Amino acid sequence: MRILVIGPSWVGDMMMSHSLYQVLKQRDPDCVIDVMAPNWCRPLLARMPEVNQAIAMPIGHGSFALGERYRLGKSLRNRYDQAIILPNSLKSAFIPLFAKIAQRRGWKGESRYFLLNDLRNNKQDYPLMVQRYTALAFDKSAVPTADQLPIPYPYLQVDSAQIAKTKAKFEQQTALAEHRPIIGFCPGAEFGPAKRWPHYHYAKLAELLIAQGYQIHIFGSGKDDAVAEQIRNSLPTALQRYCINLAGQTQLEEAIDLISCCTAVVSNDSGLMHIAAALQRPLVALYGPTSPQYTPPLSDKVEIIRLIDGGLIKVRKGNDSTEGYHQSLIDIQPELVVGKLTALLS
Template sequence: MEILIFKKVPQKILIIKPSSLGDIVHSLPFLNAIRDRFPKSEIHWVVARGLEGLLEGHPMISKLWIINKDNWKKIKNMKGTVSELKDLFKSLKKEKFDIVVDLQGLLRSGVLAAATGAPVRIGFNEAREGSRIFYTHRVKGGKDIHAVDRYLKIAKFFGCDASDVKFPFPLSFSSQLSAISPQAGSFQLPKEYAVFVPGARWRTKRWPSERFGELASILPVKTLVVGGKSDIDISNRVAAGSKGNAMSVAGMTSIKELVDLMRKAKFVVSNDSGPMHIAAALGVPVFAIFGPTNPLRTGPYGKGHTIIRKELKCSPCYKKTCKDVRCMDIIDVSEVAGIIMQSCKEASKL
């Protein structure tokens, strides 16, 4: 593989990876590799508002650039967006970055990379929406490869040693639920608990909430159901069907608190989602339920995880809508419970 030769150590490096939660987690080994390669360089990161909690206070990052990318999509905000982008472009250019790495690979991120005026702008050869025209160097990422390994290909292009994959999270944060939200009251964390993640951005990636609830009622361990504000209804249905064995904290935790809850869990049962990737990165055993997406590309990274999936001709399809979502619907509770119980028995965890 070709390696970029540096005449001098870059003083400033900008990583463009605004979203999503899981993708940012997948980018952490890249950050670790770059920091090891250039220990004295400033590393800046462009992140979407609402996800900055995963990177705030990170000892490897000198500065976060928080962007309101969701507002940019709204026609009614066009005037404000144009003004905001002008200011952002001006500020980025003032930084005089030596290197910009676009891990997002979309038109918007490509334009941001070009706006910096950096002499070296790197992205993937397969980048979408024409964003590759804004790069000075392109790296072949590949398709049937995990996102973590794909990002590390750019690290290798820098001459980084990417053999030791690490997910550097910021420091641990308190996970006392009574401090998270008044709704949690005086609730204290169980000594041992599992975490369920019934939500997902796509409807097709969601295993039915009723089955998560039934699963919680079967397993001999207390369960915390997590998610964002948009997952509150789903999570409440899981808790309602658990026969008192699960509690929903969806919408009550910050990203930092979610990381700490995951860190202390015995195991996690999840759809293909951002929190699933947090758990895997922390080394917590994950039982991942997959349907329309490919676990080779977006499954839990590393060892000790279990993929629960049906081999159907139509899967993976990457469709966000489906009339019956058969790939998820034919996965039954007893099958999932059996896999978890057997795995935990072998690991002497239950």
């Protein structure tokens, strides 16, 4: 069985899709799984041994580009027996159709009744995103209930030689931190400050951890460099040497290598949070308006802190501070995080 998976476009969602690939391989060890995804996903897919290859999705996330989808689908004809479409969008279902893949499986989404011939419409029976992904490994008549569904945790393979090479690249930046054990911070959030723990709380947490003998490495994209610098500059000058800002300086594969070396990680709800969980790093995950009820980090080494109840609150910029932070995250005090972190590490 050759399977084409149309993958998601976000880091966290791509990490959760790994549970599906594992179940597919468990059910049919000889199946070949190719995943079509944006190029930036390649470092993740390359570290998932169940994936045969990543196929670049050249069309941007918001672009319909029907002609390009037709050409791409046509180029994939006679290669696959089954397609599994993970996004819910209408446009994500066109390429398998144009590729003339016999079985096209996915959840009911944007009016795509005629594009999928193995359509699932009981999404409400599977409240977690990872459950919805993994359920697609099963024939429609044989899908286990949510409580019986196997959910193998996502993981990422790392290579010691590659880790050493990555560490050497950043050795000059980290030399002043005196080889202390590392706590990783992931303060970024794709959809704005309302999902971020305040920078001044991160700074206070860094100060408390540095006093305990740790150094801090801050990870993120180039968009997170400003908040990383806010954290670092909020520390007393004498302590700033122990807080290294790597946001925007690492490729995704390098961030994976460096996060794998962390003693523990503290993160907002973000893609890097899911990567830290997949690397089995002790993780304190901080939630505010977003909710762990749908996309929690999948690991046995996680402490989730959320001080409010209920599901997702759709805000992009909070009204509770001049920086746009949400009150539910402002209320999470650094001392609480230190306590949860200490319990994890003990």
